[in-house]
Amino acid sequence: MRMDARKQDILLAIITDYIATAEPVGSRTIARKYRLGISPATIRNEMADLEDMGYIEQPHTSAGRIPSELGYRYYVDYLMKRQELTPEEEGLIRKSYHQKVRDVGEVIQRTGQLLSQLTKYAAMVLPPKIGTSRFKYIRLVQLGFEQAMLVAIMDSGTVHHRIIDIPRGITSEDLETISAVLNAKLQGRTMDSIKLTLVKEIYFELVKHKHIIELAMELLQDSLTRQPEDRIYLGGILNILNQPEFHNVEKVKTLLSLLEQESLLCNLLADDVGKEGVTVRIGREIRCRQMSNCSMVVATYRLKGKPVGSIGVLGPTRMDYARVVTVVEHLTKNLSRALEDLLGGWDK
Amino acid sequence: MRMDARKQDILLAIITDYIATAEPVGSRTIARKYRLGISPATIRNEMADLEDMGYIEQPHTSAGRIPSELGYRYYVDYLMKRQELTPEEEGLIRKSYHQKVRDVGEVIQRTGQLLSQLTKYAAMVLPPKIGTSRFKYIRLVQLGFEQAMLVAIMDSGTVHHRIIDIPRGITSEDLETISAVLNAKLQGRTMDSIKLTLVKEIYFELVKHKHIIELAMELLQDSLTRQPEDRIYLGGILNILNQPEFHNVEKVKTLLSLLEQESLLCNLLADDVGKEGVTVRIGREIRCRQMSNCSMVVATYRLKGKPVGSIGVLGPTRMDYARVVTVVEHLTKNLSRALEDLLGGWDK
């Protein structure tokens, strides 16, 4: 059995209708709503074929058909039509990105908000990856006798800080010295590139200040190379609860328990970092059993051409792919541009 | 009609049972489970009295009784017995606070986790209030030609940063100058205390550097005095969904939509900051209509004796007050102590 134009029309009609109504679609409905010029009986025959081919399925004998994962896949790959944003929506996006920002986090957050607002599903945004951003400025500030704060500003506009213990004898001047050396050696390097050779260099630089070298080394080894825990923007979870597929509390609970595991989400999002364009994962294509009735739409944003993070939407498999793909595409571009504007001129 | 010992016993039994089972309690159940030495019939009479007095109510004619808000209030005020933590739980807390921390945020987060873990309800923690913490160190770092990063370390261990625009002519040295003046003038001051007189002082200090004074002033007026948006730790929402009162999706939705409004929660928590001991708000005592079937247990933690933030638990009105109050009390003390250990020695 081969797919032909009429089968495609019918499959498209079924998926369109199901996405809109969340109800199984019958042959009658299609004949009435989508003027394909054929009768319900004919449609029934074709639907039987489509079911054999695995594109649609029947929840029970006396119900209409719903798309299978394969059906959605076919839809996304071949049938889906681009859906432009309305001028109002375009305006909303533009306005949002034209506001003054004080922080990269703010850009991330705004993107996430737009994403969930425009799609009505849950939105996820992975902030610029720390490993690939470059040190811009590092400083140790003495706090008490035994503690100091390490502050590092990265060229991705993020600031990292942590409290570190210092031996009692260390003075503010010692910390200045270490700060100066670290600055000189690390400026412009990425976290990932702090290798042994570099550590050695710093070692020799500091060897004249014997008493602080221990601290400096420990600091490098431990504080800087240990990745901070993954953070992620997650919003619009409420949207997803409005979807009829989450009308039962058990489903809500499993979903929420997944969404609480940030690191899991980070991995899911990170999987597609670097791919061109928008990636759609349908149902079990997300490698996560409890999300088998969900789909994800993910795209990578870039800074100076290099992929640094990604944004994604999570919704039921019955999601409005056409719309979501358009929105994700748009926002990826806008986010890349916004970051470029904010951070592009930082190379002094 | 007056409350007597037997009525108290019965009320206590009803509330205890209802907290444990979430089912209306009948006279028979009480006679069977709680050996009060009286028959169901007598209990029925007393229950009728308790209902007249407003401490319990009947969901419908042929059901048992459930505590009213007034009943819970009476329970919390007069009947509730202290409930000690098990040695395992004590151990868990101790272990958690003995881990090395890199950041005040980490202490906050750990407290929140413990709170939700130990109570099985939702936990909220308000981080140390920024307005009352003192500047420890301020610095402007040039990023590009037109942007700089302002970093401020507070003695509450938090770090604030934001990107600011600078006029094109400003050099790194100018920024150093401003940094130095800001440091000298602001160190040890609180955000709240940055008043006009202080601003004037800084003005005169910088008057010799005419070209940067504009920037510095703007910075003070705008960046520093404008409060950053409220942050709050919120966790264990999943716990609360396991409570039978949230078995219907509508309730879950209204609750989640409330919990998404962080500023609202902050206000609720902040209401009780400064009060001694643990505050219990039952049902409509939380001034928030949509939370009328919830209760909050809140306590203030301190740094050097001064209240700086608060921690709280949110659960259904039918919550295990005895346990929650104990846990909140414990964690408040532990949190205060942990912050003291971390930040206490920072006065140089």
Added chain:
DNA sequence: TGTTAGCACTCGATCGTGCTGAGTGCTAAA
């Protein structure tokens, strides 16, 4: 006077039943 046993009554929850309507597959005619 306070306590208790007995009894009639109430009412939510549960379960079975039958009906309805949307939808199908099959057959035979166009």
Added chain:
DNA sequence: TTTAGCACTCAGCACGATCGAGTGCTAACA
């Protein structure tokens, strides 16, 4: 090849009967 017609299926819903937990009242009892 398409379509009209028809028998069949089955989830969802409304209806009614039954069940049982729990009450309030009354009368007897200590």
